[in-house]
Amino acid sequence: MHYRDRTRAGRELAAALRELRDEGALPEPIVLALPRGGAAVAVEVARELSAPLDVLVVRKIGAPHHEEFGVGAITGDDPPLLDRATLARLGLSAQALAPVVERERQELRRRERRYRQGRPPPALRGRTVIVVDDGLATGSTARAALRHVRGQGPARTVLAVPVGAPDSLDALAAEADLVVCPFRPAVFSSVGQWYDDFGQLTDADVLNALRGA
Numbered sequence: 001m002h003y004r005d006r007t008r009a010g011r012e013l014a015a016a017l018r019e020l021r022d023e024g025a026l027p028e029p030i031v032l033a034l035p036r037g038g039a040a041v042a043v044e045v046a047r048e049l050s051a052p053l054d055v056l057v058v059r060k061i062g063a064p065h066h067e068e069f070g071v072g073a074i075t076g077d078d079p080p081l082l083d084r085a086t087l088a089r090l091g092l093s094a095q096a097l098a099p100v101v102e103r104e105r106q107e108l109r110r111r112e113r114r115y116r117q118g119r120p121p122p123a124l125r126g127r128t129v130i131v132v133d134d135g136l137a138t139g140s141t142a143r144a145a146l147r148h149v150r151g152q153g154p155a156r157t158v159l160a161v162p163v164g165a166p167d168s169l170d171a172l173a174a175e176a177d178l179v180v181c182p183f184r185p186a187v188f189s190s191v192g193q194w195y196d197d198f199g200q201l202t203d204a205d206v207l208n209a210l211r212g213a
Contacts, residue, residue, distance in 0.1 A: 010044025
């Protein structure tokens with residue numbers, strides 16, 4: 001199974017969530033996209049559920065000199081959520097990551113300003129908050145997002161992705177009230193391998209998704 005693109009994946013995910021909504025499992029939903037990639041998926045979910053759409057900017061913390069290798073993530077003003085076991089294995093300390101964290105914090109704030117354009121963050125207390133991304137690999141950014149959301153007092157937290165690594169999905173079951181993922185391939189190396197078109201999205205694409213919802 002492959003998704004043609006993020007729009008098609010979003011529609012498949014939206015269909016699964018619609019069934020849950022019709023069963024009464026998603027009262028007062030609000031959809032939070034993890035941009036950039038999650039925005040193109042989340043707009044389809046928000047449309048199907050007739051729910052408001054907003055963004056939750058999360059930045060991966062990469063290992064020094066190996067930025068693609070994630071060792072944690074940050075969101076909002078929360079302290080960085082670091083994978084202590086991975087840090088120990090790499091011989092890294094939180095102090096050594098401080099410059100990386102500061103750089104990612106600055107980019108996080110830049111994106112928040114760009115995407116929100118003066119709007120305040122949405123009120124999540126008492127809502128069903130559906131956190132949407134285009135896929136789940138290690139789960140570090142999703143974990144940081146879910147913990148941030150839980151601190152806002154939602155009635156229920158839902159993690160929704162079109163495709164994910166089974167082990168990572170299982171590990172995140174303790175972080176959300178519900179995990180929804182239509183496609184859980186047994187052999188998983190990256191999110192992009194399950195898309196025919198997995199091109200990089202831009203800030204403009206995120207803004208267009210927010211307007212389109």
